[in-house]
Amino acid sequence: MAPLKNLETEYPIIDSNFQNFCASHGIFSVEDFLIHDLYMLAAFAEQNVSSERLKEGITQILSIIDDMHQPWLNGMELLEDAKRNKHFLPTGIQGVDLLLGGGIRVGQLTELVGPSASGKTQVCLQTASNVARNYMMLYLDTGNSFSPQRIAYFLGKTNELASAQAKNQILQKVMSNILCHSVFDIFAMFDVLHQLESNLRCQERGGGCRIRLLIVDSISLLIAPVLGGTSTRGRALMASAGYLLKKLAHQHNLAVLVINHTVGSEGGTSKPALGDSWKSIPHSRLLLSCDRGSNVYNVSILKHPSMCLAVSTLRYLSRALFCIYLCPFYIRLLGRLQGLLFRTCPYRFAGDEKNIEKMELFHE
Amino acid sequence: MGSKAWLVEDESAREMLDRVLTERPFLLLPPLHRVPLRVGNIVEIVGPSPSAKTHILIQAAITCILPRQWKGVNYGGLGHLAMFLDLDCRFDISRFSDLLNHRIMEAANGSSSEVDCQIKESEAQNATTKPYNEELFASCMRRFLYIRCYDSSEFLATLKTLHYRLQKERETHGVNVHVLLIDSIGAFHWIDRGSSSFSLEGDTRKSLHLQSVTETVVQEIRKLLLVHPMLVMATKAAVLGNRYSMNDSKRNYRTWSAKDNLHSRNVTSSDQQVPYREYMPAVWQSLITHRILVRTTDADFVNGEHQNVSTYLSEWLLPPLNSVDKFIVRDTGVFVLS
Numbered sequence: 001m002a003p004l005k006n007l008e009t010e011y012p013i014i015d016s017n018f019q020n021f022c023a024s025h026g027i028f029s030v031e032d033f034l035i036h037d038l039y040m041l042a043a044f045a046e047q048n049v050s051s052e053r054l055k056e057g058i059t060q061i062l063s064i065i066d067d068m069h070q071p072w073l074n075g076m077e078l079l080e081d082a083k084r085n086k087h088f089l090p091t092g093i094q095g096v097d098l099l100l101g102g103g104i105r106v107g108q109l110t111e112l113v114g115p116s117a118s119g120k121t122q123v124c125l126q127t128a129s130n131v132a133r134n135y136m137m138l139y140l141d142t143g144n145s146f147s148p149q150r151i152a153y154f155l156g157k158t159n160e161l162a163s164a165q166a167k168n169q170i171l172q173k174v175m176s177n178i179l180c181h182s183v184f185d186i187f188a189m190f191d192v193l194h195q196l197e198s199n200l201r202c203q204e205r206g207g208g209c210r211i212r213l214l215i216v217d218s219i220s221l222l223i224a225p226v227l228g229g230t231s232t233r234g235r236a237l238m239a240s241a242g243y244l245l246k247k248l249a250h251q252h253n254l255a256v257l258v259i260n261h262t263v264g265s266e267g268g269t270s271k272p273a274l275g276d277s278w279k280s281i282p283h284s285r286l287l288l289s290c291d292r293g294s295n296v297y298n299v300s301i302l303k304h305p306s307m308c309l310a311v312s313t314l315r316y317l318s319r320a321l322f323c324i325y326l327c328p329f330y331i332r333l334l335g336r337l338q339g340l341l342f343r344t345c346p347y348r349f350a351g352d353e354k355n356i357e358k359m360e361l362f363h364e
Numbered sequence: 365m366g367s368k369a370w371l372v373e374d375e376s377a378r379e380m381l382d383r384v385l386t387e388r389p390f391l392l393l394p395p396l397h398r399v400p401l402r403v404g405n406i407v408e409i410v411g412p413s414p415s416a417k418t419h420i421l422i423q424a425a426i427t428c429i430l431p432r433q434w435k436g437v438n439y440g441g442l443g444h445l446a447m448f449l450d451l452d453c454r455f456d457i458s459r460f461s462d463l464l465n466h467r468i469m470e471a472a473n474g475s476s477s478e479v480d481c482q483i484k485e486s487e488a489q490n491a492t493t494k495p496y497n498e499e500l501f502a503s504c505m506r507r508f509l510y511i512r513c514y515d516s517s518e519f520l521a522t523l524k525t526l527h528y529r530l531q532k533e534r535e536t537h538g539v540n541v542h543v544l545l546i547d548s549i550g551a552f553h554w555i556d557r558g559s560s561s562f563s564l565e566g567d568t569r570k571s572l573h574l575q576s577v578t579e580t581v582v583q584e585i586r587k588l589l590l591v592h593p594m595l596v597m598a599t600k601a602a603v604l605g606n607r608y609s610m611n612d613s614k615r616n617y618r619t620w621s622a623k624d625n626l627h628s629r630n631v632t633s634s635d636q637q638v639p640y641r642e643y644m645p646a647v648w649q650s651l652i653t654h655r656i657l658v659r660t661t662d663a664d665f666v667n668g669e670h671q672n673v674s675t676y677l678s679e680w681l682l683p684p685l686n687s688v689d690k691f692i693v694r695d696t697g698v699f700v701l702s
Contacts, residue, residue, distance in 0.1 A: 034517060034524065034580065035572060035576045065521045065525060068518060069522045070511055070512045072509055074505065074510070075507075078457040079457050079458070079505060235558065236555050236557065236559065237558070239555045243514050243515065247514050250453065276603050277554060279413045280548070280601045283456070305454065306456060306458070
């Protein structure tokens with residue numbers, strides 16, 4: 001909200017006469033022009049002595065306002081940009097990749113919802129290990145759930161046939177490509193994201209290895225404490241966070257993956273947390289659930305820009321695809337809102353293609 | 365003779381009607397086909413998320429940008445420009461281009477079942493989906509104008525400069541903009557409400573909060589429609605009320621009612637009459653000339669093998685018609701079932 005007089009050096013037409021005229025109508029900065037009627041202002045300027053200069057000043061302000069919005073694009077330009085920049089980042093988990101048509105889409109905000117202990121962090125870690133082979137990525141960790149040992153384990157699993165030296169090289173590369181930040185409240189996340197935005201803008205001119213994936217595990221832990229109550233500030237923060245993530249995704253060609261948990265709703269079912277205002281912010285929403293009795297992991301689409309399907313579920317009936325193995329001493333404290341202690345259970349996590357026995361599309 | 369000259373008629377009423385109906389035709393867009401729409405109408409599409417609202421806008425945009433006739437094939441479009449203001453920032457251009465491509469194929473081949481077979485054949489032959497008719501596709505895509513707004517200031521800046529942009533596009537393309545699509549109008553609602561506590565000193569200075577932003581938006585749209593008559597369609601995400609027995613609404617009513625009276629129309633105490641929770645200020649509600657409510661149902665529609673698509677219901681609230689239409693979204697666009 002810089003005052004008008006700061007523009008005087010760059011645009012000499014906005015002189016003190018113009019500033020006084022604007023001040024008499026309650027306009028002190030360019031943002032104030034946005035909520036005033038410019039035609040009325042021009043009519044008032046007509047009655048003034050130096051009407052021509054004032055009207056030129058108004059026209060100059062209009063051209064400054066023209067720079068304040070995003071550029072207009074036509075359909076072909078959009079499509080070109082989508083083809084060139086907005087490709088898919090494979091997660092390395094076959095079920096998720098198949099369901100999403102290739103992987104997490106660059107330029108979009110994908111949300112992973114699931115009850116506690118349904119494998120959300122495991123999906124994140126596997127995606128991180130897969131993407132970090134080729135690109136850099138940023139992992140925002142809110143609950144101390146980031147585990148480099150787990151990433152090393154995933155890399156080992158998928159590179160079983162490589163030599164020890166090659167394995168080590170890949171491990172080094174992946175580990176150096178993952179940037180992990182711990183954030184424990186929403187303002188810290190805003191800090192990190194604004195810093196990232198300015199870094200990316202500088203890098204655009206300089207080139208170099210750029211970040212392609214941003215994971216926030218989990219965004220619900222950051223937003224839920226500020227939501228609720230009678231204040232609207234929490235929802236405003238949540239909406240701003242969502243828009244900042246979408247802006248980063250689109251303008252700097254990142255894929256953004258956020259984690260959300262579930263809460264109970266009427267009727268005993270569960271629904272994603274953060275309420276209805278958050279519902280329309282992510283591009284795609286995936287629901288994860290784990291059926292511990294049969295070691296089967298389900299992933300369903302709740303929302304997707306290209307699919308108007310009813311909850312489409314890919315259920316893997318084989319033992320191997322999608323069961324999560326956790327080291328016996330890996331205990332995780334989950335979302336303080338749910339207050340559950342995650343117990344170690346023998347699950348197996350494997351991404352091998354040869355173990356797919358049967359795949360069926362169910363619709364619920 | 366000189367004073368009588370202005371009494372000479374320009375055209376008869378019939379000629380005027382013919383002219384107006386060709387220049388400003390009625391649009392019957394499914395699923396809004398029950399009420400013919402024309403320029404100057406402002407339609408609001410309300411519904412919970414997700415309920416195919418953006419698909420309805422895309423349908424309108426495609427109908428607008430397709431030509432009426434091209435190389436002997438009748439496409440049934442208007443051949444005008446369409447402007448899309450993406451406030452949700454969730455628009456997927458690949459989905460849009462797929463729908464456009466399918467519409468072109470369908471029109472060129474006559475029926476949609478043939479199109480499905482052809483698509484399967486062509487997909488079997490080559491993995492990349494090339495547009496069916498590249499030249500027509502490119503010319504249509506160029507008539508689709510798109511802009512994203514990440515906050516209210518950008519939205520207001522877009523609206524303020526829209527007049528000059530419309531003039532410029534008219535000169536470049538030679539045709540007018542016929543539809544202005546806004547997705548979705550309540551996108552910055554919470555952000556603007558949250559910023560009202562940052563109001564500055566005194567009453568003389570207006571700050572960028574919800575009421576002033578909405579008033580300015582309404583004012584700009586009104587002025588724009590005087591000079592550039594367009595059909596305006598805006599989507600709005602809303603929480604459905606008790607009439608449709610959504611689980612959350614009861615809780616929301618209790619927490620919101622105390623704070624919302626300033627900004628929204630006073631809702632009557634009997635919730636049964638209100639189909640959804642209105643949160644846009646009264647000044648926006650007075651701008652709307654048409655309103656339709658869409659929502660999803662639990663029923664599934666079997667669309668070919670291995671594909672169950674969700675059915676949506678649409679109901680006109682303004683003008684209030686007592687009928688409910690069912691529709692699905694296919695590859696060729698919105699398809700009305702009943």
